Amino acid sequence: MKKKTKKEIFFEESLKLIHKKGFKGTTLRDIAQKLNFEVANVYNYIDSKDSLLDTYISDITKEFHDGIDNVVNSSYSPEVKLRLVVSKHVQLAVNRPYELALLENDWRHLKEPALSKFIEERTAYMNKLVHIIKDGVEIGQFRAIDIEIIAFTILSSIRWLYRKIVDDESKINPVELEKEVVDFIFMGIRKV
Known part of the structure; x- marks a missing residue:
């Protein structure tokens, strides 16, 4: 089985979090926290x-x-x-x-x-x-x-x-x- 890239993991976990909390209820901080990195790192993946x-x-x-x-x-x-x-x-x-x-x-x-x-x-x-x-x-x-x-x-x-x-x-x-x-x-x- 192919190992997932960091980018694939980022998007997969972001989608799961948005599904759980809703789009409006999910912040970039939530996404960063879920993935154990700083909020600024989120911008490496999305604008x-x-x-x-x-x-x-x-x-x-x-x-x-x-x-x-x-x-x-x-x-x-x-x-x-x-x-x-x-x-x-x-x-x-x-x-x-x-x-x-x-x-x-x-x-x-x-x-x-x-x-x-x-x-x-x-x-x-x-x-x-x-x-x-x-x-x-x-x-x-x-x-x-x-x-x-x-x-x-x-x-x-x-x-x-x-x-x-x-x-x-x-x-x-x-x-x-x-x-x-x-x-x-x-x-x-x-x-x-």
Whole structure:
């Protein structure tokens, strides 16, 4: 197993602390104290607490967009596309739970222009998801119910997954989690 660099440890511990105390409740002093070094050393890793938030949210948002863009541009059916999108969410929850927690809980603390950019990106992502669902309804793969309700319900169903990873000591099998979530969602939208 590869040994983590000081920078990797810094970011990992910072994310855990922010998850525990919240973005507003976490100070640079808290981060320094957690890592046993002087506050001035924090600036070797980040410019500010706001830049930390902006960087993480931008990175995870880009990963979501890269994933859905690859799916949308594929030749797969809408059902397969939606399965892949949901699977990507589960995989990110498993592999980057603290970043997803930051995205879910702390995006409101972004400063302009990052806040407006994030809201724009979130809307664009939702539109891509709606497009996949709409295509599935049109060709009869999904039930003909309100497309936006389906999209919001899917996102609401998977938005909490990072908590299962962060807070669960049982260490759930990620493959089983992915299958259970995908199966659950498709039981509700698949046309029978």
